[in-house]
Amino acid sequence: MRTNYEIDEAGVFLSGHHACAGCGEALAVRYVINTMGSRTIAVVPPSCIAIIAGLQPNSSMHVPIVHGTLESSAAAAAGIKRALVSQGKDGVNVLVMAGDGGTYDIGFQALSGAAERNEDMVYVCMDNEGYMNTGAQKSGSTPHLASTASTPGGKLTGKKNIAEIMAAHRIPYVATATVGYPDDLARKVAKARDMKGMRFIVVLTPCIDGWGLPENAAVGISRLAVETGVFPLIEVEDGVRYTINHGSKGVPVERYFEGQKRFRHLSPEQIAQLQAEVDEGWSLLQSRVECGPTG
Ligand SMILES: Cc1ncc(C[n+]2csc(CCOP(=O)(O)OP(=O)(O)O)c2C)c(N)n1
Ligand code: SF4
Ligand SMILES: [Mg+2]
Structure with missing residues (x-):
């Protein structure tokens, strides 16, 4: 899928950072921060993102970074934005870049x-x-x-649907994206940047170490996540207007699991169960879409 969106490599993300070679998160940080532009203040809680951002004076980012706590990113960003507005500095973007632990779990109260x-x-x-x-x-x-590391035999519960959870807050903009489709990712960040109010984007960022991947696999595996329907690319406006940006090609989920060490213990029955879960999620998503797929 191509959206013909021109990715702005504005040079806000500099060469040299401390992520593992091939890290999907570092790639996402590059696209996000370059698209947000230099008139941005970023809040980054403890995470690999904080390692990628690094410490001053050797930060990999050419914008101010506030290293907060894992619980408080959205509260910190809200306070920074309000302070800027009270000083008449309305044109400064305030961005949070937090991990899933800092978003789905530990930072969720402040985010909600x-x-x-x-x-x-x-x-x-x-x-x-x-x-x-x-x-x-x-x-x-x-x-x-x-x-x-904490569920060596396999996690017994499912993945929270954070896009649905945030859409239920009826905020102006929610989107999903991934580094496998960088022009779609950059387009969504630019769209969010130019809106007002709370905008939320969840970006699937494969982890070389935690997923058990070769160093060159992050982009390909995130494409497979989309093509199997494991991670649909969507936008939700005002909590109700759903768009699917990439129609599922119906690739079997097994293709996505192959090559990831975190799934190598799965039995054929478990793979069939996970396929059924993905199929059910896809049907539910389709039922929420008013407009047809655009990609
Ligand atoms: C309240 C709190 N609990 C635990 C930690 C320890 N801690 C630091 S980074 C981190 C992992 C964060 O995971 P995630 O947000 O998904 O980011 P990732 O490292 O995966 O990029 C944890 C648990 C902390 N800093 N604060
Ligand atoms: S542990 Fe994973 S997310 Fe963290 S820097 Fe390495 S590849 Fe990136
Ligand atoms: Mg994480």
Whole structure:
């Protein structure tokens, strides 16, 4: 899928950072921060993103970074934006880049409160489906039956649907994206940047270490996540207007699991169960779409 969106490599993300080679999260950070532009203040809680951002004076990003706590990113961003507005600096973008642990779980209270108040920020969740910075433990985003450091036999519960949860707050904009489709990702970030109120984007960012991937696999595996329907690309406006940006090609989910060490223990019965779960999720999503697929 191509959206013909021109990715702006504005040079806000600099060469040289401390992520693992091939890290999907670092790639997403590059697209997001370059698209947001240099008139941006970013809040980054503890995560691999904070490692990628690095410490001053050697930060990989050419914008101010506020290193907050894992619980408080959305509250911090709301306060920063309000302070800027009170100083007459309306044109500065306030961005959160938080991991899934800092979004689905530990930072969720602050995020939900900020969404209820429709605070003016772009909140991007870099979703690598686990607490990777601390050794790949499971989070509320880890998929059903995936093996992690804290669920070595496979996670017994499912992945929370954070896009649906945020859409239920009826905020102006919710989207999903992934590094496998960078022009779609950059288009969504630019769209969110130019809106007002609470905008939320969850970006699937494969983790080389936690998913058990070769260093060159992040882009290909995130494409498969979309093509199998495991991670649909969608936009939701005002909590009700759903668009699917990429129609499922119906690739079997087994193709997505192949090559990821976190799924190598799955039995044929478990793969069939996961296929049924993906099919059900896809049908539910279709029922929410008013407009047809655009991609
Ligand atoms: C309240 C709290 N609990 C635990 C930690 C330890 N901690 C630091 S980073 C991190 C992992 C965060 O995972 P995620 O948000 O998914 O980001 P990732 O490392 O995967 O990019 C944890 C648990 C912390 N800093 N604060
Ligand atoms: S542990 Fe995973 S998310 Fe963290 S830097 Fe390495 S590849 Fe990236
Ligand atoms: Mg994570």
